[in-house]
Amino acid sequence: MxxxxxxxxxxxxxxxxxxxxxxxxxxxxxxxxxxxxxxxxxxxxxxxxxxxxxxxxxxxxxxxxxxxxxxxxxxxxxMGYLPEGAPAYPDMRVRDFLMFIAQARGFMGSEARHRVEQVIERIHLGQVLGQTIETLSKGFKRRVGLAQAILHDPxxxxxxxxxxxxxxxxxxxxxxxxxxxxxxxxxxxxxxxxxxxxxxxxxxxxxxxxxxxxxxxxxxxxxxxxxxxxxxxxxxxxxxxxxxxxxxxxxxx
Amino acid sequence: MRRIGIVFRREFSGYFATPLAAIFLVVFLFLSSMFAFNIGGFFDRGQADLRPFFQFHPWLYLFLVPAISMRLWAEERRTGTIELIATLPLTMQDLVLGKFFAAWAFSGLALLLTVPMWWTVSFLGEPDHGVIVCSYLASWLTAGAFLAIGSAISSLTKNQVVAFVLCAAVCFLLLLSGFSVVLDFFRSWAPNMVVEGLSAIGVLTHFDSMVRGVIDLRDVLYFASLIVAFLMINTAVIDWRKAA
Incomplete structure (x- = not known):
């Protein structure tokens, strides 16, 4: 191995x-x-x-x-990293936040959107996409953190x-x-x-x-x-x- | 460049996610025109120019710029998001420049919204448009220099109030050292070299000459080097003390 x-x-x-x-x-x-x-x-x-x-x-x-x-x-x-406490920008909406991460990870345009869609489905974030991160429960916040870590399939x-x-x-x-x-x-x-x-x-x-x-x-x-x-x-x-x-x-x- | 753009977009739209942007723009427009009309004597002077409007900008920036810059890095430290962005495939320069340009663009937007002042003088008389363009540039460069200072100071702390107060203090000193009252005080006893030196590092010396309508390369270089120097300090600080 x-x-x-x-x-x-x-x-x-x-x-x-x-x-x-x-x-x-x-x-x-x-x-x-x-x-x-x-x-x-x-x-x-x-x-x-x-x-x-x-x-x-x-x-x-x-x-x-x-x-x-x-x-x-x-x-x-x-590498994908979920830091302690799953920090994320509180004022950002979940979808915008994941798009930002996708772009920072080098994905552009439709590829970035595709990656975000995929991870949303995988982590079941569909119902909170339009919410700002500060309004999420602790569980959802953690899942958003996990989503950004695995988005680029590292x-x-x-x-x-x-x-x-x-x-x-x-x-x-x-x-x-x-x-x-x-x-x-x-x-x-x-x-x-x-x-x-x-x-x-x-x-x-x-x-x-x-x-x-x-x-x-x-x-x-x-x-x-x-x-x-x-x-x-x-x-x-x-x-x-x-x-x-x-x-x-x-x-x- | 692409990476700086990504940081820039997130930061710039971040201003509009909270009431911060609206409050800042309203306060800036209100105060800058109030100063121009009530204290600067915009109408009483009987001249078609924007001197009374621009001359108060450095003083306005003294407390408005720290209000923008204080959160740039202190907030990232407090919420822990610095750990997120510092482990993305972005360099420290990408982050520092992206944040700075977003803040600078935002202050530029505030300035753009004052263009009706320009229309007003054009309607009332025949102003020298070159001087006005020059003044806008001077004002924007001053905001940029203060923002770079504020960004560097914000990177030192996770406390936004500390960042605000320190930034205002440093900018105040830079303003004071070019203020004629202060220069006169030194002129009476200090050697000429000291007076010249103080005047050279003072923001007002360079700001005033540009507002008069003279674009001197030295003035532009002065602001540019302030910005570059403080952004380099900013990058070094973040690199050393990411966790802090």
Missing amino acids: TTLIEAKDLRKKFGAIKAVNGINLNVSAGEVLGFLGPNGAGKSTTMRMLTGFLEADSGTVQLAGVALDTDPLEARRR PVLILDEPTDGLDPNQKHEVRNLISEMGASQGKAIVLSTHILEEVEAVCTRAVIINKGKVVVDETPARLVARAPEESGGSALDAVFRSVTSGDLEEAGQ
Whole structure:
């Protein structure tokens, strides 16, 4: 399988705090990588470095074979990004916003309209097309963010909390969409989440980071298998707690 | 160019998505004509020209331009959309220039709407049309310089009020340094070089000579270099502190 995301030894300091302290990630075509970790572990910072929004202090990123630091525009063309909180221009109407993104992505005229129509159908945005983004519910806002990220059908997708704020039905729908894009369209997808069941539902791989370092990198099934026998409730919760609260050794096989 | 155009279109239509555009245009038209008629003595002078109209423009821009420029970047930071546009296949120059030209075009639109003043003097007398064209250019260049300053300042903060106040302060200093009262104050004791220097960086020195109807390349270069310099600062600031 081809490696579509290749991050080597990413590091980032904010003042004296080492937010990301040497992260390596290789994500292949068809993989859906669930990115987990407690708040402040460096998830968003890592994703921002993968997309080039933040410059890493050291380390390199390649997206679909293009180095982010030598050819940033070409690398960005091959990537779709849903930033944390799904930011969008509040005064713009949904259709105008998606048209703007399509044009900024280099699609012109009827091609741009066609792309927008396609994504609207795919994400079911038809009923809110004429509304301004500030009037949308949190769920629709998130879906608009997802729509702009996949509009150009990129090989690489970076999604920061794509299902946050969605109701159970919408969550189910978005998860199906993500699984499909990974499995049948062969995209490399990195998504961050706080919902551990989501990792089991859509991800082919789970990476847990803590204090800026990768502490777990394996399949969700094996992650569940690591759970201590006596743990009540969710097995994943127990693993997550044990690896991110310092007793890493006890949790390992 | 195409990419700048895309940013330009989004920004320019953005002005009309809120009441901002309408309020700005009405306030600008109302104040500029009020100043011309009531303070500038448009009718009392008995001359068919637009001097009393244009001479107050830099002072109007002092608080109207920061009102446009304050949101240019501060808003992108506050709503987080900067993360969206900075990861699109657009360069920082595309974004900075697209935003600036949209704001400048908007201020140009405000100026265009004052053309009835021109008709009025043409109806009342025989004005020197060359001087009026020159004055329009001077006014638009002044707005452009202030907008570039405001855009650079807006990129430093996510607080629009801070951006407004700082921009107004910097523009005020630039205006003051060419104001005859200030220059006279320095003339009494400072060496001639200081006075000349202050007058050279002052907006009013260049604005006044253009409003008189003289297009001097140095005046145009003065405004152009202010615009270029502050847009370069703007680009550098955004590049360094995208997240901030």
